[in-house]
């Protein structure tokens with residue numbers, strides 16, 4: 001007989017176990033164990049849930065097909081978002097299976113662009129609270145709040161303070177949606193197990209009056225603290241994470257405001273296992289697109305002039321990683337910088353601008369040339385081969401600008417990276433139409449393919465989703481001490497290297513989204529290998545077969561049998577010790 005006791009979850013070598021007196025009904029209501037109609041008749045009888053489900057037993061494949069049919073028939077983006085989020089709370093393996101099976105169709109609704117809309121409405125659409133909220137009022141007690149998180153083996157954290165959600169500005173605590181969206185991709189494509197992933201919102205107030213004053217706003221109704229005090233709070237958070245989850249827990253900073261993002265990256269990058277996705281993740285994906293563009297146009301680094309519209313996290317991140325890439329290709333740093341032009345809201349970044357309009361990140365790229373204000377004039381003067389938008393200024397790549405790009409280049413490269421879709425610098429349609437179908441176009445948010453001159457041009461989504469899941473898997477499994485810039489350059493090369501001639505022929509500079517898991521795994525392999533070569537890994541001894549080691553750690557979104565093989569009546573293993581512990 002089993003003693004009556006509270007069901008208890010145990011975590012053993014990364015696998016979940018539940019004590020055998022977890023009732024069948026609890027399994028039906030628990031997202032980890034619920035299999036819905038996939039419980040076999042035998043399992044239903046054993047669990048005492050026979051009759052609680054309709055008699056049919058359905059395969060997981062059929063369940064996925066049915067869920068997809070339900071999903072695709074919803075006619076509002078937010079409904080689709082909520083449908084998927086709810087599924088993830090009711091039946092986690094089925095949710096990930098659906099995402100795996102219909103990646104291109106489902107991704108835009110758990111992630112960019114719909115996640116932007118979801119964040120804007122987050123206070124109204126909350127159904128199941130997700131993630132951990134740590135507020136400024138918790139200063140001095142951050143560790144206690146972290147201790148309330150029920151999982152122990154957390155390997156990856158995505159933390160936002162909502163300071164700059166996509167191109168939508170300061171959304172305060174509503175930014176939690178972004179951490180939840182990113183963490184979903186860690187499991188879906190990085191295959192980091194769900195219980196090892198933690199989305200966090202640091203709620204330190206919000207400087208957007210309209211958000212703060214919404215009647216149902218869920219966050220702290222105050223403005224953000226001054227820099228020094230904010231630093232103290234985030235310092236405390238970083239220390240608390242290490243105390244609670246260990247030095248090797250990866251902390252991804254997401255969608256912080258511009259100056260906070262750069263400051264925290266500088267402050268922590270070599271002290272903690274952390275990175276900033278908007279600076280470094282986007283940098284890697286941007287550089288991947290440029291490497292790809294060079295490969296398919298047969299050009300090299302010195303044939304390019306790159307003009308950025310925007311000089312924030314993404315633009316500076318890409319520009320800095322490009323400099324490293326140029327140098328590795330044998331160029332002098334100065335040569336590299338001379339090929340990179342940045343234009344911010346005040347105009348082209350030139351040396352003759354007033355010093356207070358040039359931050360230390362922009363200064364190295366300031367040009368010794370006459371100041372130009374308008375983007376169109378910058379394009380006319382510089383004649384860039386590659387034009388990159390990262391400004392959140394919708395439609396700033398005008399018809400004239402796109403036509404000029406086609407006039408100056410046989411194959412213009414145009415990236416409109418701002419998110420969500422409404423913030424994009426131009427649409428895929430505009431890009432192809434105004435360059436006579438000659439350009440390669442990539443964007444942060446997805447655009448449908450465009451027909452031009454009897455050909456279908458597929459667009460690519462130049463989104464850091466190609467990068468961060470692999471960085472996370474690699475960092476978490478190698479227990480890396482910190483993430484150096486080389487890791488992001490390697491990731492860029494890997495993504496570019498996974499493009500095929502067929503992808504190029506279709507107009508893509510990135511592998512299709514269906515290869516996101518493949519990209520993540522190869523990036524993780526590279527991170528792991530790098531960590532060992534540079535003596536940054538805490539995994540010792542080094543596994544002899546890294547591929548097998550990594551593969552073993554991957555999350556597999558499948559239903560486990562209620563009675564595992566080692567508890568079957570014919571099992572040779574000693575069952576006495578194990579009867580209280582049924583693996584699910």
Ligand SMILES: O=C([O-])CC(=O)C(=O)O
Pocket residue numbers: 112165166167255277278418419444463464
């Ligand atoms: O979330 C995304 O789709 C990409 C990203 O990091 C951003 O735009 O801030």
Ligand SMILES: [Mg+2]
Pocket residue numbers: 166254255277278
């Ligand atoms: Mg971001």
